Amino acid sequence: METIRRQLSQKIVGKRLSGKEIIGVRRRAKLLIIDFKDGSSLIFHLKLTGQLIFNGEPSRHTRKVFNFKDGSCLVFNDLRKFGWYKIVKKSKIIENEFGPEPLKMDFETFKSILEKRPKAKIKPLLMEQKMIAGIGNIYSDEILFASGVRPFRQAKTLNKAEIKKIFQNIKKILEKAIKLKGSSVEHYLDACGKKGNYVKCHKVYRQKKCSICDSKITRMKINGRSAHFCPKCQK
């Protein structure tokens, strides 16, 4: 998402769509927000299979093509049709429904989130958008592997060192994933129509063996989502 935002920002700021000038492309949680000069915004949620490709070729999964005045376009594809877009006069109301952005979050804030939800399992808690914005299924697994913490541990059982590690790895993993332009497991493509490279760095998500100890990676459902962890490296 952040990769798509950065690329789109470079490509479409200054262009005109239906007579309105684009002045910025922002991201809040997993929402992509295109701001217009008149104060309105075009908001996207790509869910699991959405793609936004600048000057892409329309396919049978194309839901909408946004044509800019200069002849370029933005193609919105979505195989499963879970994604959506809408134009809003003020985007602030929607943006306020989310917790802090992980890369801007300080340690005290993170600690207080865990204290607010002592009984929640750590993986679903990391993915809860109202608590922390923008962490999804892949990165929650990878963050917890890097931190040596099993995904079903309740927040209250984490010791100070574990909390610190998780906090640091949230930043580390997300920053590296952004640097490598995201993770393409199935449908993800960036705004240039290219796959992300972070998938090569996945240590547990859809992996068979642990890269550290060679143990078989455990896969289980936690609150309805697939979770992956190493039974030896994660406690």
Place this chain on the structure above:
DNA sequence: AGCCCATCCTGTCCGC
């Protein structure tokens, strides 16, 4: 609060 389930859709993969 926290978990479970169904739901929104289309597609792939795996086992029989």
Place this chain on the structure above:
DNA sequence: TGCGGACAGGATGGGC
């Protein structure tokens, strides 16, 4: 080859 079931970067709403 066909068929059934599981599963899929997400999120919501209802029920217990």
